[in-house]
Amino acid sequence: MRYVKISKQDTYEFLERLKKIGTLYAPHKVSEKFYDFCEVDDVKDVEFDYQRTIRPPRRFFYPEREVLFTFDTHKVELYENLPSKEKQILFGVHSCDIVALRTMDSKFMDDQPDPYYKVRRDNGIVIGISCVPDEYCFCNVRRVEFVDTGFDLFFHELPDGYLVRVGTVVGHKLIDPYEGEIFKEVCPDDVENMSKFEEKRASMFTTTGNWDTLRYFMEMRLDHPMYMRESEKCLGCGNCTLTCPSCKCYDVQDIPSIDGRTGERIRYWDSCQFRSHGLVAGNHNFRETKLDRFHNRYQCKNSYCKDTTTSFCVGCGRCTYFCPAGIQFKENLMEIAGYKGGTT
Amino acid sequence: MGVIDGCAGDCRPRVGVYALTSCYGCQLKLATVSKIMEIADTVSFESFYMLSSASKMPADVDVAFVEGSVSTEKDLEELFEIRKHSRILVALGACSVNGGVQSWSEGEMNHDQLHAIVYGEEKIGMKSLQATPISKHVEVDYYLPGCPPEEDEIMYFISAFLFGTFPEPKDYPVCAECRLAGNPCILIERGEPCLGPVTTAGCKARCITFNVPCIGCRGPVPHNTAWFDSLAMTFKEKGISEELVRHRFRIFGAHNPDLEPMLDKIYKGGK
Numbered sequence: 001m002r003y004v005k006i007s008k009q010d011t012y013e014f015l016e017r018l019k020k021i022g023t024l025y026a027p028h029k030v031s032e033k034f035y036d037f038c039e040v041d042d043v044k045d046v047e048f049d050y051q052r053t054i055r056p057p058r059r060f061f062y063p064e065r066e067v068l069f070t071f072d073t074h075k076v077e078l079y080e081n082l083p084s085k086e087k088q089i090l091f092g093v094h095s096c097d098i099v100a101l102r103t104m105d106s107k108f109m110d111d112q113p114d115p116y117y118k119v120r121r122d123n124g125i126v127i128g129i130s131c132v133p134d135e136y137c138f139c140n141v142r143r144v145e146f147v148d149t150g151f152d153l154f155f156h157e158l159p160d161g162y163l164v165r166v167g168t169v170v171g172h173k174l175i176d177p178y179e180g181e182i183f184k185e186v187c188p189d190d191v192e193n194m195s196k197f198e199e200k201r202a203s204m205f206t207t208t209g210n211w212d213t214l215r216y217f218m219e220m221r222l223d224h225p226m227y228m229r230e231s232e233k234c235l236g237c238g239n240c241t242l243t244c245p246s247c248k249c250y251d252v253q254d255i256p257s258i259d260g261r262t263g264e265r266i267r268y269w270d271s272c273q274f275r276s277h278g279l280v281a282g283n284h285n286f287r288e289t290k291l292d293r294f295h296n297r298y299q300c301k302n303s304y305c306k307d308t309t310t311s312f313c314v315g316c317g318r319c320t321y322f323c324p325a326g327i328q329f330k331e332n333l334m335e336i337a338g339y340k341g342g343t344t
Numbered sequence: 345m346g347v348i349d350g351c352a353g354d355c356r357p358r359v360g361v362y363a364l365t366s367c368y369g370c371q372l373k374l375a376t377v378s379k380i381m382e383i384a385d386t387v388s389f390e391s392f393y394m395l396s397s398a399s400k401m402p403a404d405v406d407v408a409f410v411e412g413s414v415s416t417e418k419d420l421e422e423l424f425e426i427r428k429h430s431r432i433l434v435a436l437g438a439c440s441v442n443g444g445v446q447s448w449s450e451g452e453m454n455h456d457q458l459h460a461i462v463y464g465e466e467k468i469g470m471k472s473l474q475a476t477p478i479s480k481h482v483e484v485d486y487y488l489p490g491c492p493p494e495e496d497e498i499m500y501f502i503s504a505f506l507f508g509t510f511p512e513p514k515d516y517p518v519c520a521e522c523r524l525a526g527n528p529c530i531l532i533e534r535g536e537p538c539l540g541p542v543t544t545a546g547c548k549a550r551c552i553t554f555n556v557p558c559i560g561c562r563g564p565v566p567h568n569t570a571w572f573d574s575l576a577m578t579f580k581e582k583g584i585s586e587e588l589v590r591h592r593f594r595i596f597g598a599h600n601p602d603l604e605p606m607l608d609k610i611y612k613g614g615k
Binding site for chain 1 (some may be wrong): 379382383388421430441499500502503504506507509515516517519523524526527528529531532533540565567569571573574575577578581607
């Protein structure tokens with residue numbers, strides 16, 4: 001792997017240059033406690049130090065709502081609406097979110113590629129950034145706290161800039177024109193500093209231990225009393241799934257237009273916490289109660305992972321941080337599996 | 345069954361827009377959607393007093409949109425007539441769907457007490473009733489909530505009928521749309537009593553986007569999935585009193601039968 005270094009000041013210059021390649025998105029502070037990926041207007045507004053964004057990065061490749069095609073019922077024709085090949089650059093993505101994007105790929109690209117997702121993903125540039133955990137983070141026990149792949153560049157914080165890992169050919173091409181100018185050679189002190197950063201970061205995780213048995217305990221303790229107790233608090237609002245970086249469920253609907261002839265087919269994010277998610281013809285519902293729906297998310301995030309072997313949950317903490325009812329996902333999982341490590 | 349079945353595209357569906365006791369805001373919204381001229385070309389408005397004085401009451405129509413709550417004897421008589429002359433009946437707006445703000449006192453005081461407070465000894469030229477949603481009196485086919493309803497939903501309903509299909513109701517809360525809009529959560533951040541988690545989606549979190557907590561104008565999420573108890577528990581933990589929570593919930597949801605039992609469960613430890 002190739003390593004280069006950039007100073008804090010030059011990072012702003014690099015962001016300016018990225019804006020010329022495509023649409024640049026980066027974390028912004030949107031209120032006292034919340035951050036979100038926003039289109040970058042002034043590079044000085046970019047937040048390098050943030051915990052988690054409201055909306056997950058998957059929305060840039062798989063938007064909340066998109067028109068798949070339009071149709072004309074009289075001509076019996078449909079008109080594809082594939083996304084443009086415009087470059088989208090995501091700067092400041094944490095390692096958990098990068099792994100989550102790869103679990104998205106496992107469903108949207110690997111087997112039967114989804115053309116809409118693929119066009120955007122192929123034209124997307126992902127630039128990661130290092131972070132330090134807060135009490136909601138548990139990416140370490142999910143084994144995704146340090147990524148090897150899935151990014152074009154990854155910025156590791158140093159006292160005087162960033163050590164940049166180059167992950168792909170696209171990443172090399174971003175560096176090449178500025179090599180020696182804003183991207184410098186890495187010196188032994190920088191490596192020492194990165195090492196110290198990682199050591200300090202590792203000591204900051206509040207959850208410790210080995211979670212490899214979790215999915216099996218989830219499957220074997222389906223009737224655990226936690227589900228009933230916690231689902232009572234649940235509002236069924238879907239915030240946990242809509243902010244989740246690895247949730248994939250969508251619904252499809254035809255929206256007719258006023259001419260009574262044409263219309264559009266849309267795809268939009270669904271949530272397993274909604275009643276209609278499990279509703280099928282004949283008014284039968286696979287997940288009739290709030291408890292069934294609550295249960296489903298816990299199973300899906302932890303046990304439905306035969307293709308990826310890593311769980312869909314990447315420990316980003318969003319589902320707890322953004323739960324209006326204050327349901328503690330991590331603590332509930334630990335209760336089921338009987339883990340004690342690092343309980344605060 | 346589609347509205348235009350048997351027309352083969354030659355006839356125009358007949359539509360009626362009626363108002364019971366209300367502010368007329370819903371029909372004003374319908375009359376001012378950006379594509380109103382296209383709607384007027386496509387359907388025949390048999391009755392829509394805001395647009396045409398040639399309106400009849402009642403008229404034989406394929407689709408009737410009824411705004412307002414039943415608040416007088418006359419409202420009730422008109423509503424029965426409208427139902428008799430309409431193939432499809434749509435409740436339009438908060439008053440029609442859930443009774444609206446005028447039904448706030450439902451269950452709190454009886455109609456005679458309310459009447460005495462509002463009118464005193466004065467005689468009025470009509471027989472008033474406790475304000476109720478139209479579904480208490482007639483069969484309603486579809487519900488189009490909002491105060492007033494959203495333009496895209498009005499267009500979706502009319503377009504769906506023109507297509508010979510039906511509008512799919514939303515069964516998830518405003519809270520979901522709010523997060524998708526990228527809004528910070530004012531319930532989490534500021535502890536404001538926001539009703540987004542129990543209110544039917546469709547407004548794309550209009551108020552919260554302007555930093556104002558949801559007061560539930562679109563009514564509780566249908567199919568018994570408005571969890572007043574869970575939300576009351578959340579409010580209680582944030583130190584909000586039962587009285588304030590009840591008042592908030594009742595502004596647009598006084599007729600919801602789940603409301604009181606769910607509040608009791610949280611604040612009084614009932615079942």
